Amino acid sequence: MVKQLDDCLSVTFGALADPTRREILAMLAEGEATVTELTAPFAISMPAISRHLKVLEGAGLITRSRSGQHLTSSLRSAPLQEATEWMERYRQFWSASFDRLDAHLRQFQPGREGP
Amino acid sequence: MVKQLDDCLSVTFGALADPTRREILAMLAEGEATVTELTAPFAISMPAISRHLKVLEGAGLITRSRSGQHLTSSLRSAPLQEATEWMERYRQFWSASFDRLDAHLRQFQPGREGP
DNA sequence: TCTACGTTTAACATGTGTGTCAAATAACAG
DNA sequence: CTGTTATTTGACACACATGTTAAACGTAGA
Numbered sequence: 001m002v003k004q005l006d007d008c009l010s011v012t013f014g015a016l017a018d019p020t021r022r023e024i025l026a027m028l029a030e031g032e033a034t035v036t037e038l039t040a041p042f043a044i045s046m047p048a049i050s051r052h053l054k055v056l057e058g059a060g061l062i063t064r065s066r067s068g069q070h071l072t073s074s075l076r077s078a079p080l081q082e083a084t085e086w087m088e089r090y091r092q093f094w095s096a097s098f099d100r101l102d103a104h105l106r107q108f109q110p111g112r113e114g115p
Numbered sequence: 116m117v118k119q120l121d122d123c124l125s126v127t128f129g130a131l132a133d134p135t136r137r138e139i140l141a142m143l144a145e146g147e148a149t150v151t152e153l154t155a156p157f158a159i160s161m162p163a164i165s166r167h168l169k170v171l172e173g174a175g176l177i178t179r180s181r182s183g184q185h186l187t188s189s190l191r192s193a194p195l196q197e198a199t200e201w202m203e204r205y206r207q208f209w210s211a212s213f214d215r216l217d218a219h220l221r222q223f224q225p226g227r228e229g230p
Numbered sequence: 231t232c233t234a235c236g237t238t239t240a241a242c243a244t245g246t247g248t249g250t251c252a253a254a255t256a257a258c259a260g
Numbered sequence: 261c262t263g264t265t266a267t268t269t270g271a272c273a274c275a276c277a278t279g280t281t282a283a284a285c286g287t288a289g290a
Contacts, residue, residue, distance in 0.1 A: 013132035016202075017125050018248090029205065035267060048249055050268060055247090069257050069266050075205070087131075087199050090144065090190070133278090150237060163279055165238060170277095184236055184287055 012083045015059035020044070021052050025075065028062060032074040127198045130174035135159070136167050140190065143177060147189040 015021055024038055039049045053073055056062045062073045130136055139153055154164045168188055171177045176195070177188045 007134070009137065010132050010134055013128045014247095017128035017132050019122070019125055020248095022124065022201075025205065036265095044248090045250065046266090047251085047268075051248075054268090066257085071267065084199060084202050086137075087195050087202070090140065090195055129277095135278095151235095159278090160280065161236085162238070162281085166278075169238090181287090186237065 009083060009086055011059045012061070015055050015061055016083075018052070018055075020049075021056055024049070024052060024056065024073075025061065028073055028075050032072045034070045034072055036070075038073065124198060124201055126174045127176070127195070130170050130176055131198075133167070133170075135164075136171055139164070139167060139171065139188075140176065143188055143190050147187045149185045149187055151185075153188065 020042065023042075027033060027038060027041070035046060035050055035053065038053070039046045042049065053062065053064065056073075057064055060076055063076050064071055064073050066072075135157065138157075142148060142153060142156070150161060150165055150168065153168070154161045157164065168177065168179065171188075172179055175191055178191050179186055179188050181187075
C-alpha cells in the first residue's frame, strides 16, 4: 500500500544519484534549455544527455515541451517535495535523539577508516 | 573542486534509492539493531542485508559497532543534512517560480502516463 | 581446544545503467 | 519534394548493483 510511494522515492533518489543529472538540474534552475544547450558543457554525447533527460522526466523532476524544432526542458517541483519530506522525517528524528545517540556511539567507535 | 561534494551526494542519494535500504533506515529509526534482527522482516538473505548495511555505512548514514558477538547498526545524521540542503535549494527555486512555470507547462502536457 | 553462533567474503548469475555510433523521426526552409 | 537541423531510438558494449549459496572469519562458551 505504501509500495507506490516507496517506488516513487526510489525513482526520485535514483534520478538524483547521478552527477550529470544533478548538473542538468542546476542548469535548468537558471532557465529552460534545449537538449543541444544542455549537451554543450558536458564531455558526453547528445544521445546520452537525451537519456538523462528522459530519466529526469520519468522522475517528474522536469517537463519538456516542443516549441518548433526545439525541445525545451524545465524544472518541476512535486517529487522533490516528497523526497524532502521523507528525509525531514529522519533529520528530525536524528536531531532529536542525537545527544543520546552520540554518547552511545562514541564508546564503541575508535575510528571510521579501515583497510 | 566541487567534485568531492558532488560524489558525496551521489553516494547519499544512491544509498537512498533502494527501497530495502530505506526500510532498514526506518527500522533503525526505532532503535539500533543487529544484522540478524534487520534481516528477519525481509525475504532476502542475510548476506544481501549485510551488503546493504555496508552501502549505508559507506554513505555515512549509519555507524556500526561490535558488542560481543553482535554487530549493531545505528543511524547517523550528517549526510542527510547535506542532501536536504541540496534539495532545499531547488525546492525554494521551484516554489518561487512555480506559478509562472505551472501556467507554462499546462499548455503542453496533456497527460503523464505512457503505454 | 572444539563447537556453535553471528556476520562477512568469495564466486557466480543476472538485470539495469550509462555510454557509444549509426540510423530513424520531426519540424522547418528552399 | 529535398535537404538541414534538432532530437530520439536501436543495437551494442561494458560496468555496476543486487541477489544467491557456500565457505571463511571472529567471538563466546563447554
